Amino acid sequence: MTEPQGSLPPGQRAVVGFPRFGVDLRRPPPAVPDDPVLAVRGAVRLPVDLPLHKVMTDGRQDLEADLHCVAGWSATGMVWQGVPFATVYRTLLRPRLRPGSEVTHVLFRGLDGFCSVLLLEDALQPDVLLADRLDGRPLDGDHGAPLRLVSPHQYGYVSTKHVTRVELHTQEPVGLRTSRRARVRWWLLGLHPRARVQLEERHPQLPVRLVRPVFRLLAGRIRRDLWRS
Ligand SMILES: Nc1nc2c(c(=O)[nH]1)N[C@H]1C(S)=C(S)[C@@H](COP(=O)(O)O)O[C@H]1N2
Ligand SMILES: [Mo]
Numbered sequence: 001m002t003e004p005q006g007s008l009p010p011g012q013r014a015v016v017g018f019p020r021f022g023v024d025l026r027r028p029p030p031a032v033p034d035d036p037v038l039a040v041r042g043a044v045r046l047p048v049d050l051p052l053h054k055v056m057t058d059g060r061q062d063l064e065a066d067l068h069c070v071a072g073w074s075a076t077g078m079v080w081q082g083v084p085f086a087t088v089y090r091t092l093l094r095p096r097l098r099p100g101s102e103v104t105h106v107l108f109r110g111l112d113g114f115c116s117v118l119l120l121e122d123a124l125q126p127d128v129l130l131a132d133r134l135d136g137r138p139l140d141g142d143h144g145a146p147l148r149l150v151s152p153h154q155y156g157y158v159s160t161k162h163v164t165r166v167e168l169h170t171q172e173p174v175g176l177r178t179s180r181r182a183r184v185r186w187w188l189l190g191l192h193p194r195a196r197v198q199l200e201e202r203h204p205q206l207p208v209r210l211v212r213p214v215f216r217l218l219a220g221r222i223r224r225d226l227w228r229s
Helices: 085-096 180-185 208-222
Strands: 037-042 048-051 061-068 073-084 105-110 115-119 129-134 148-150 163-169
Touching: 037 085, 061 129, 061 148, 073 085, 085 129
Parallel strands: 037 163
Antiparallel strands: 037 048, 061 073, 073 129, 105 115, 105 163, 129 148
């Protein structure tokens, strides 16, 4: 049963627990490499693969947050742990930029091919975390091992799971927002480039009254237990 919750953002319903969700749930979560890295690409002087344990050491923080899927369900009260993206950007990424590059967009890619693109200003918000722990335990495959982005002020599709690559771009990367496979399955989903939950930025063109029921239906087909949990 889903319960209406006054504290949720507009158009969202709380679900019980924290379901695994994604564009291709028939596939199991991707296998995690023995020594996972964060590959840094794009407008950097040299491409570099940073071992995750180095990325995830300094500046660790807890973040209590809800996750709002654009399809209309919300999971509430998760406690993530990791390093704010702004810290990683300041200490490990910005110093590696090619001189004179003005980064505008950041792309995060997961091991399953999924990716999300954020405006740099959205990625640098204080609630945006690179997380490797959830509720006191290392992230499991369902929720994004070995590393995921957590951007609670944006819809869930921005929070790429299984992140092993970050690209710094000086203009919007074209046609990269999702993998080809994902685009085919989610052809209806024009993904709003900013996806801010409070502004209900669900779709770049269509009005929310139209997209809400369609997204909700899609979500129910992807996870049949969703609206009954
Ligand atoms: N790598 C990857 N990240 C992803 C997805 C995906 O399919 N693959 N789905 C996104 C969507 S649409 C949502 S709502 C959230 C769901 O996160 P959860 O599975 O931890 O609930 O992950 C996002 N990140
Ligand atoms: Mo989602």
